[in-house]
Amino acid sequence: MIDIKLFRTDPELVKKSETLRGNDPKIVDEIIELDKEVRDLKTKSEELKADLNKKSKSIATLPNGDEKLAILAETKELSKTSKEAAAKTTQLEETLNELLYKVQNITTEAPEGGEDDYIVVKEIGNNDLAKNNTDTIRDHLEIGEKIDAIDSERGVKVSGSRFYYLKGIGARLELALLNFAMDTALKNGFIPMITPTLVRPEIMKGTGFLGAHADEIYRLREPDEAYLVGTSEVALAGYHSDEIIELDSEKPLRYAGWSSCFRREAGSYGKDTRGIIRVHQFNKIEMFSYVAPEYAETEHKNLLALEEQILTELGLPYRVIDTAAGDLGSSAARKFDCEAWLPSQNRYLELTSTSNCTTFQARRLNIRYRPAQGDNDKTTTPVATLNGTLATTRFLVAILENFQTADGGITVPKPLQKYLDGLEVIEPTK
């Protein structure tokens, strides 16, 4: 959520951001007007309450008698009107809050436009594979089946479309990737976490996932009021909710979470139906940083650099894109994706994503810190949160395709070999 004070001091900035995202900026004026109304009402309601408090207190010291009876009658009436005023204020405040929750994070740096208006920041590595061997190239599912790593058919039989089994070397490769990513994070000061996959509604709401894309999320039936996470970002952001954390202005608090992730993939019928590119359940390593707001941009670069490092060490050809404002999630102010080359489809596929959520999530989840250490200044202010995702299961797709051999096996990327007893080549079994 955006600081209400920003609406009072710089409404044009908010309007500009909403316009950039392709939203109607008139909500800003509605909020400003309602905010005024709420404050007026609040002052009046609090005056009533103050009056009541004062008179109530006097009752205790008053002797029994006419005067006491009179003031009792008066306060009884006052109590009623005060309660009514308070209720009205609360109601209006809730309306204001609902509006406020609808406004997405301020974005100023992201490129203008929608889904296709991203800017390619750079392209790294050799992506000639498809161009050179168009007729012999196999897609990840074909290879996955040849080395007996992926079983799609039985996944569908047991769980429905977009489900799969990772089997044998497939399961081992996935675990190797998870370990490799986790180890890299660990070396960079991230605290490893295995997080809950079911979370309470308020946490889901706080992270900003229950807005426009709420139908993407699995929800348990009553009476278990819980959501299945689509990323461990949710659990990691919620970890410090309602807390005042200790934060050095130069040193981020970093966590790396591993969880299964669940997506309904509503509205993507017919898209990426083959293989394990777009599935209902997959694994991810999520890097998550809590930082002082002024350090957020630096940390965003750090996260991107780490994601690139992992792709580079694996030897995957990839490009980095700067996502356009209209395609950003509601919490993100800016987002960079790393996309690996997919030879079978002659296109790039998103493997990692890193978002700077500035103070947007922290404000919703009530995560603060004290910027001025020591002294008598104990004021708190929201922290900034950032996340960097490594979609492990999709890494598997990219590896199978980019490291395929002529006979339908694969060579194992160097950094993964140590997790697989030094295995260098995987031969096809079928």
Next chain:
RNA sequence: GGUAAUGUGUCCGAGCGGUCGAAGGAGCACGCCUCGAAAGCGUGUGAUGGGUAACCUCAUCCGUGGGUUCAAAUCCCACCAUUACCGCCA
């Protein structure tokens, strides 16, 4: 799932319905003392929101949400969490 107890500030821990934003202690900050430190002594020490140029002031917050009352940390109800025991399952 059942029964019982508990839930207070950074932490521990008091709190007959009014004088309680909350005793006392610890911690922390500052000062005195000291060559320096420890100990000791003194002072200060929650958050959020509204108003104010500021001093300051008002409101809200004692797990959460309701209720009773002129007045609730204190009474009532529901929920959540923790702990213990029982049952059941891994």
